[in-house]
Amino acid sequence: MPxxxxxxxxxxxxxxxxxxxxxxxxLGQVSILxxxxxxxxxxxxxxxxxxxxxxxVTLDDGSQALTTDGxxxxxxxxxxMGVVDLPIDLVASGINTRPNLGDDITYSGTVAAAMEAxxxxxxxxxxxxxxxxxxxxxxxxxxxAIIARKMLANGGMPKGTLLNVNVPNLPWDEIKGFEVxxxxxxxxxxxxxxxxxxxxxxxxxxGGGPPSSVLEPGTDVxxxxxxxxxVTPLSLDMTHDAFLTxxxxxxxxxxxxx
Numbered sequence: 001m002p003x004x005x006x007x008x009x010x011x012x013x014x015x016x017x018x019x020x021x022x023x024x025x026x027l028g029q030v031s032i033l034x035x036x037x038x039x040x041x042x043x044x045x046x047x048x049x050x051x052x053x054x055x056x057v058t059l060d061d062g063s064q065a066l067t068t069d070g071x072x073x074x075x076x077x078x079x080x081m082g083v084v085d086l087p088i089d090l091v092a093s094g095i096n097t098r099p100n101l102g103d104d105i106t107y108s109g110t111v112a113a114a115m116e117a118x119x120x121x122x123x124x125x126x127x128x129x130x131x132x133x134x135x136x137x138x139x140x141x142x143x144x145a146i147i148a149r150k151m152l153a154n155g156g157m158p159k160g161t162l163l164n165v166n167v168p169n170l171p172w173d174e175i176k177g178f179e180v181x182x183x184x185x186x187x188x189x190x191x192x193x194x195x196x197x198x199x200x201x202x203x204x205x206x207g208g209g210p211p212s213s214v215l216e217p218g219t220d221v222x223x224x225x226x227x228x229x230x231v232t233p234l235s236l237d238m239t240h241d242a243f244l245t246x247x248x249x250x251x252x253x254x255x256x257x258x
Contacts, residue, residue, distance in 0.1 A: 002028035002089040002152050005117075007075040009039045009096065009109025012067040016095030016137055018059055020127065023141035024092060027148055031086070032065035033079045039071045040096075044112040046073045054083055072113035080120045090148060091117035094127030095140045099166045101213065101221045102186040105234065114162040118236055123156040125163040130224060132169035139175065140167040143229050146178075160236040166224050179228040184219030186211045 004024050008017045012034040021030050033054070039045070052070040059065055066083070068075055076091055078084075093113035100108040110126045117124035125147060129140040147165060151157065164183075168175060191208035213221035223230035 003086045004028050004030050004148070005076065005079050005084065005088045005091045005122075006030060006032045007034045007072055007079075007091065007093050007113045009035065009042065009072040009093070009113065011035055011038050012057055012065055013059065014095075014097070015060075015135070016097060016129065016140070018061060018063075019137035019141040020092055020095050020144055021059075021063065021065075022061070023145040024148055027145065027152065028089070029086070031079065031084045031088075032059075032063075033075045033084060034065065034067060035071055035075060036067040036069055039109045041107045042071055042109045042112070043107055044073055044115055045071045045109070046077065046116075047071065052078065054078060072109040073116040076113050076116040076120070076122075080117070080122065088117075088122050090151060091122050091124040092127065092144060092148060093117075093124065094129075094144065094165075095137060095167075096126070096128035097131070098128065099130050099224060100126065100128040100164060101166055101224065101230075102184045102219070103188075104186060104211075105164060105183070111162075111164055111234070114164070115234075115236065118157075118160055118162045121159065123151050123162075125151065125165055127165045127167065129167045130169040136169050136171060139170060139172050142172055143167050143175075143178075147231065162234050162236075164220070164230075164232045164234050166220055166230045166232075168224055168227050168229070170227060174227065175229060176227040177229070179223040179230055181220040181223050181230040181232045182218060183232055183234075184216060184221035185214040186221065187214065 114124035193205040220230035
């Protein structure tokens with residue numbers, strides 16, 4: 001029976017995490033180790049400068065979980081290094097409360113947890129859902145179960161690879177299907193907001209409106225906008241292979257004669 005670790009970046013009591021755990025419990029033994037608070041937009045943050053605490057909690061359905069004062073990456077590392085007794089066959093991170101598309105993956109704690117699993121050589125996926133009310137957690141959870149079953153049945157993932165999944169916030173019967181995609185482009189509309197404290201000293205907020213997307217066919221942003229579940233394979237090897245030859249030319253002959 002496979003052993004599945006559930007984590008997230010929204011905190012252990014997130015309804016998305018509970019929906020994911022309930023959906024995957026039919027596939028094997030499920031363990032939960034997730035942060036005790038929200039760690040959204042923290043990227044691949046790992047705690048090395050202080051000790052980490054882990055303690056048990058009870059979720060809303062009465063099931064048991066572990067939580068930590070560390071972040072999403074810490075949660076996976078702690079579990080993989082022995083806080084969770086059994087070897088881990090699959091890590092599922094989510095369900096995130098908003099999509100992680102295009103460049104969002106560099107900020108996402110949800111994706112960072114799956115990246116940490118890939119570093120440990122564990123097959124992993126990050127699952128995120130489009131905003132909207134009412135929340136259709138059951139749709140993203142059902143999609144995650146289908147993908148997890150395929151990952152387990154097909155022998156895992158290539159080394160250093162993870163799946164980034166984004167699900168429309170729609171009833172299941174309105175989903176158009178699954179689409180295997182590449183990362184798209186997001187345009188951020190950040191704004192620097194300057195305020196002053198009572199002593200007249202400035203402080204800053206990074207604000208602005210929500211990002212917009214370039215709807216290019218074949219990308220995750222295009223698939224989500226058209227009612228498809230996007231499944232994007234990500235690689236830890238971020239080398240720009242096509243640029244290697246040109247870059248070497250910049251340094252010739254200094255590559256051999258520095």
